[in-house]
Amino acid sequence: MSKNTITLIIDGTKVTVEEGTSILDAAKKVDIEIPTLCHHEDLCVAGNCRVCVVEEKGKNNLTASCAAPATEGMDILTSSPKVRRARKDIMALLVSEHNTQCTTCYRNTNCELQTLASDYNVDNDIYLSVLKNNTTIDKSSWSIEKDDSKCIRCQRCVRTCAEIQHVNALAVTHKGHEMKISTFMDFPMNEIVCTNCGQCIIHCPTAALTERRYYDDIWEAIDDPTKHVVVNTAPSVRVALGEMFDYEPGKIVTGKMVTALKKMGFDSVLDTDFSADLTIIEEANELLVRLKKAFVDKEEVALPMITSCSPGWVKFIEHMYPEHLGHLSTCKSPQQMFGSMVKTYYAEKKGIDPKDIVCVAGMPCAAKKYEANRPEMRDSGFQDIDAGLTTRELGHMIKQAGIKFQELPEENFDKIMGESSGAAVVFGATGGVMEAALRTAYAVITGRPVPFDNLNITPVRGMESIKEITIKFEDCVPEYSFLEGIEAKFGIAHGLTNARAIMDQIVEGKSPYVFIEIMACPGGCIGGGGQPIPTTDEIRKKRIEAIYAEDMGKPIRMSHENPEIKEIYESFLKVPLGEKSHHLLHTKYRKRKRY
Amino acid sequence: MTTHINKLGYIFSKDCECDDILKNTLAKTKDEVVSELIKSGLRGRGGAGFPIGLKWKFTASQPEEVKYIICNADEGEPGTFKDREILTQVPKKVLRGMALCAYVTGAKKGFIYLRGEYKYLVPHLQKNIDEFHEDMKKFNIDLNVEIFLGSGAYVCGEETALIESMEGKRGEPRNKPPYPNQFGYLGKPTVVNNVETLASTMIVFRLGADVYNNLGTKDQQGSKLFSISGDSPKEGVHEIELGMSVADFVNEFGDGDTKAVQVGGVSGFCVPRKNFNKEIIGEGNTTGGSTMIFNSSRSMYNVLHNFLDFFAEESCGQCTPCRVGCQQLLKGIEAVKAGEKSPKYLDQLIKLSKTMQITSKCGLGQSVTNSFTSIVNNFREEMIY
Numbered sequence: 001m002s003k004n005t006i007t008l009i010i011d012g013t014k015v016t017v018e019e020g021t022s023i024l025d026a027a028k029k030v031d032i033e034i035p036t037l038c039h040h041e042d043l044c045v046a047g048n049c050r051v052c053v054v055e056e057k058g059k060n061n062l063t064a065s066c067a068a069p070a071t072e073g074m075d076i077l078t079s080s081p082k083v084r085r086a087r088k089d090i091m092a093l094l095v096s097e098h099n100t101q102c103t104t105c106y107r108n109t110n111c112e113l114q115t116l117a118s119d120y121n122v123d124n125d126i127y128l129s130v131l132k133n134n135t136t137i138d139k140s141s142w143s144i145e146k147d148d149s150k151c152i153r154c155q156r157c158v159r160t161c162a163e164i165q166h167v168n169a170l171a172v173t174h175k176g177h178e179m180k181i182s183t184f185m186d187f188p189m190n191e192i193v194c195t196n197c198g199q200c201i202i203h204c205p206t207a208a209l210t211e212r213r214y215y216d217d218i219w220e221a222i223d224d225p226t227k228h229v230v231v232n233t234a235p236s237v238r239v240a241l242g243e244m245f246d247y248e249p250g251k252i253v254t255g256k257m258v259t260a261l262k263k264m265g266f267d268s269v270l271d272t273d274f275s276a277d278l279t280i281i282e283e284a285n286e287l288l289v290r291l292k293k294a295f296v297d298k299e300e301v302a303l304p305m306i307t308s309c310s311p312g313w314v315k316f317i318e319h320m321y322p323e324h325l326g327h328l329s330t331c332k333s334p335q336q337m338f339g340s341m342v343k344t345y346y347a348e349k350k351g352i353d354p355k356d357i358v359c360v361a362g363m364p365c366a367a368k369k370y371e372a373n374r375p376e377m378r379d380s381g382f383q384d385i386d387a388g389l390t391t392r393e394l395g396h397m398i399k400q401a402g403i404k405f406q407e408l409p410e411e412n413f414d415k416i417m418g419e420s421s422g423a424a425v426v427f428g429a430t431g432g433v434m435e436a437a438l439r440t441a442y443a444v445i446t447g448r449p450v451p452f453d454n455l456n457i458t459p460v461r462g463m464e465s466i467k468e469i470t471i472k473f474e475d476c477v478p479e480y481s482f483l484e485g486i487e488a489k490f491g492i493a494h495g496l497t498n499a500r501a502i503m504d505q506i507v508e509g510k511s512p513y514v515f516i517e518i519m520a521c522p523g524g525c526i527g528g529g530g531q532p533i534p535t536t537d538e539i540r541k542k543r544i545e546a547i548y549a550e551d552m553g554k555p556i557r558m559s560h561e562n563p564e565i566k567e568i569y570e571s572f573l574k575v576p577l578g579e580k581s582h583h584l585l586h587t588k589y590r591k592r593k594r595y
Numbered sequence: 596m597t598t599h600i601n602k603l604g605y606i607f608s609k610d611c612e613c614d615d616i617l618k619n620t621l622a623k624t625k626d627e628v629v630s631e632l633i634k635s636g637l638r639g640r641g642g643a644g645f646p647i648g649l650k651w652k653f654t655a656s657q658p659e660e661v662k663y664i665i666c667n668a669d670e671g672e673p674g675t676f677k678d679r680e681i682l683t684q685v686p687k688k689v690l691r692g693m694a695l696c697a698y699v700t701g702a703k704k705g706f707i708y709l710r711g712e713y714k715y716l717v718p719h720l721q722k723n724i725d726e727f728h729e730d731m732k733k734f735n736i737d738l739n740v741e742i743f744l745g746s747g748a749y750v751c752g753e754e755t756a757l758i759e760s761m762e763g764k765r766g767e768p769r770n771k772p773p774y775p776n777q778f779g780y781l782g783k784p785t786v787v788n789n790v791e792t793l794a795s796t797m798i799v800f801r802l803g804a805d806v807y808n809n810l811g812t813k814d815q816q817g818s819k820l821f822s823i824s825g826d827s828p829k830e831g832v833h834e835i836e837l838g839m840s841v842a843d844f845v846n847e848f849g850d851g852d853t854k855a856v857q858v859g860g861v862s863g864f865c866v867p868r869k870n871f872n873k874e875i876i877g878e879g880n881t882t883g884g885s886t887m888i889f890n891s892s893r894s895m896y897n898v899l900h901n902f903l904d905f906f907a908e909e910s911c912g913q914c915t916p917c918r919v920g921c922q923q924l925l926k927g928i929e930a931v932k933a934g935e936k937s938p939k940y941l942d943q944l945i946k947l948s949k950t951m952q953i954t955s956k957c958g959l960g961q962s963v964t965n966s967f968t969s970i971v972n973n974f975r976e977e978m979i980y
């Protein structure tokens with residue numbers, strides 16, 4: 001332990017902690033649970049809900065334990081009569097301004113306010129209702145629903161959007177009884193800088209911020225015999241969906257998930273990992289073309305190239321760095337590649353009219369809902385992806401179908417776009433796209449596998465905010481001899497605050513990288529805005545471990561070795577970056593305003 | 596008990612003498628200045644009443660190079676206009692007080708956080724500041740003072756909300772600790788003092804710490820400005836030696852029909868007629884600047900309603916007990932008055948105000964109980980019928 005330690009007494013027990021530790025965290029050390037609402041371990045301290053108050057002996061006023069550092073000799077009571085009464089009073093106040101409708105609420109049974117209200121049994125309705133009766137739910141966004149009547153004004157969303165995402169789409173406005181969480185000029189959610197990342201949702205303790213739900217539309221399609229309903233699930237869903245069914249975080253439930261989806265009546269259960277492999281082929285080739293243009297043809301090309309699989313990140317750069325869109329890979333995200341392939345290649349192979357296909361994506365993401373609705377995402381002649389569902393929505397649907405998830409047998413994905421490599425699986429974790437791309441790019445450039453144990457490119461893994469790796473290309477195949485001896489630097493960032501740091505380097509012309517992976521959410525997609533709540537660093541790490549375990553369990557670990565990928569190029573796409581690819585798998589971006 | 600009203604004229608005495616006072620004071624060591632301030636008993640006049648000597652001493656002891664002084668001229672409390680008068684009539688005293696603080700703490704940058712409504716004072720103040728910068732050269736005081744115009748919210752007078760608003764953020768009070776003396780403006784040690792407090796340092800060093808300390812009572816030393824409003828023929832700002840009874844105060848300033856006195860402004864206590872002889876202004880109650888006098892034509896329900904309206908509007912809204920509590924108290928007394936809730940509900944509301952006191956983040960939410968409890972307890976009938 002470092003030398004600056006502090007000893008205090010909490011509920012009669014001596015606790016020694018490092019200087020600067022909050023009373024709340026000190027109490028955790030001796031297994032004393034203090035209730036919290038505005039506190040979130042990902043965020044800076046706010047100290048505004050006041051449910052975490054404790055009594056410090058010798059002081060009349062109570063202390064907010066999340067905001068107060070432990071000091072030497074403090075004598076703290078966390079559950080004295082005074083504390084309990086005050087907390088119950090505060091809970092009653094919160095309920096009195098709340099639109100309590102738990103039975104019809106999306107966060108029912110997964111709501112921090114509800115849990116505390118039930119623990120403290122605020123059932124005697126002592127106060128008058130001060131709920132504002134003029135609030136309307138903002139459903140303008142494809143991704144985010146904002147219902148102020150369920151808001152407890154803890155400002156977790158505001159801090160999330162500012163600290164983790166550096167977007168500042170949400171702010172506190174007005175004061176006193178009018179105080180609320182608002183947007184720029186009170187504009188609707190679809191007209192502001194919001195990236196739709198959904199991080200505010202997974203940091204919101206209540207149902208004030210939720211994803212827009214589409215499952216009723218999906219049920220309708222499933223029930224319609226004229227429709228062929230295809231579902232594809234992203235790599236991060238299979239390592240998190242279990243949490244919706246009381247599994248410990250980090251449980252891999254791929255097989256059960258597939259079984260459940262089949263039971264629910266989807267006509268075909270496919271794997272987004274397939275199109276992740278496809279993305280890698282296109283993206284790695286795009287990078288190589290850019291490098292060749294830069295090194296051999298001495299043409300002006302935008303380098304570093306940056307990944308484009310995270311739609312929240314894409315919208316972020318469109319708003320914040322509209323002059324630098326050339327750096328984005330033109331590749332669509334795996335979800336959108338999947339959609340355009342289903343309604344062309346898959347339809348052709350299956351002999352189904354694409355107009356009768358409904359393509360659903362099960363995603364760890366809120367932004368993918370909006371991405372599916374981008375007007376340019378109709379290259380198949382139809383809306384490529386009809387609806388994006390979050391991991392949470394999938395969980396709900398499985399429950400609605402009366403399926404006992406834990407009891408299910410395990411099945412495999414269906415054929416045609418159901419096969420994937422381990423490289424596609426690691427897409428879910430920060431650094432994963434980079435790892436997958438390097439596995440393929442290195443093989444293409446040198447004809448050999450990447451020089452890492454078991455293909456595990458460990459330097460790109462982990463939760464560090466910005467990671468980098470330098471790779472030296474030696475003994476290149478003739479086509480790529482221009483890269484001989486070159487030491488190329490690759491960068492990885494997750495969370496938009498880190499993305500901004502990377503972009504600022506580019507703006508200043510100081511970026512040392514040739515290729516950068518950026519994911520909008522902390523930890524990558526495993527920590528996406530559509531994942532089960534709570535999502536904490538500990539949980540992120542467990543999901544990441546599961547991702548790498550799934551990768552190791554795959555017989556094929558490199559995208560270009562996926563037999564279904566080989567097949568699609570042979571029979572349909574012909575060559576990477578070819579005419580068909582260009583039309584169906586690549587896209588354009590637009591400049592947006594900064595507010 | 597016998598007290599008397601001792602009307603004084605120290606604060607508004609001629610401004611020109613303060614360069615001499617400053618000169619003499621700067622001949623003392625910093626430690627001497629601090630201990631004389633402590634000995635004088637001068638406390639903050641902005642509401643919280645913290646001893647100024649200790650505040651300066653603590654800030655002086657901070658190892659950081661950069662420190663700030665902020666003169667709090669936000670004066671948002673209804674019925675208060677004393678700081679405005681000081682800045683209008685004797686701005687030199689305030690600036691010299693800041694100079695002394697700079698001497699003691701080592702701060703080189705000062706701000707006057709001026710209430711937005713006092714914008715018209717800017718030319719006048721700026722002229723004084725320019726002269727001040729010139730004058731200080733001969734004292735070797737290197738303090739640059741700047742005016743910062745406030746945003747208009749009452750809560751921005753709270754020192755940490757004030758600092759947040761100066762930093763360009765929303766004016767919400769911070770968690771304390773850390774206090775501004777440690778972690779203030781831009782994270783640097785910062786002294787925040789009220790206008791009157793700063794001006795009063797000039798009185799302390801004019802009279803000497805002992806003489807100043809002999810003014811007032813054992814709890815509250817010195818003299819102080821009172822902004823008197825309400826049913827008084829003598830509405831306005833008066834400097835009075837601390838320690839008078841409410842009875843004497845009412846004799847001097849009332850209209851002969853005084854039923855209650857609100858001591859210490861909206862955040863203070865309401866003293867009913869039956870207690871006029873028992874209560875000393877400044878003992879056991881706060882010494883915020885405003886004193887409101889109500890005669891028997893006033894409905895105390897309306898008085899309380901106005902106060903609660905004010906709090907429900909002016910709470911910054913961040914913390915639960917204050918944001919929701921203020922609304923509940925307001926709606927609650929309305930419901931009792933309308934007969935929708937039984938009079939017993941008033942007791943529930945008093946309990947609630949106590950919860951607000953012990954759990955709110957800043958002085959605003961913590962002090963609502965003062966006026967609420969004293970008015971409801973003393974004028975319960977008026978709340979119900």
Ligand SMILES: Cc1cc2nc3c(=O)[nH]c(=O)nc-3n(C[C@H](O)[C@H](O)[C@H](O)COP(=O)(O)O)c2cc1C
Pocket residue numbers: 638639640641642643644645667668669670671672749750751752753754755787788789790792793957958959
């Ligand atoms: C809601 C609220 C409003 C306040 N408004 C003012 C104000 O307008 N002027 C002021 O000097 N102090 C105000 N204060 C007190 C300040 O927080 C702070 O204690 C004071 O400026 C310190 O100076 P002093 O020690 O000289 O009194 C306010 C406090 C609260 C809680």
Ligand code: SF4
Pocket residue numbers: 098099100101102103105106107108109111112113114150206207208
């Ligand atoms: S947000 Fe929570 S407390 Fe509110 S209605 Fe929904 S489940 Fe109930």
Ligand code: SF4
Pocket residue numbers: 150151152153154155156157158181203204205206208209
């Ligand atoms: S929207 Fe959610 S996170 Fe934001 S303040 Fe309201 S309850 Fe808190």
Ligand code: SF4
Pocket residue numbers: 144160161165167168169170193194195196197198199200201
């Ligand atoms: S979805 Fe993301 S960008 Fe939009 S408000 Fe929430 S945190 Fe901010």
Ligand code: SF4
Pocket residue numbers: 750767768909910911912913914915917918955956957958959960961
């Ligand atoms: S007590 Fe009131 S004014 Fe103070 S921080 Fe809390 S809500 Fe804001």
Ligand code: FES
Pocket residue numbers: 035036037038039046047048049050051052053064065066067
């Ligand atoms: S959890 Fe500590 S004040 Fe909200």
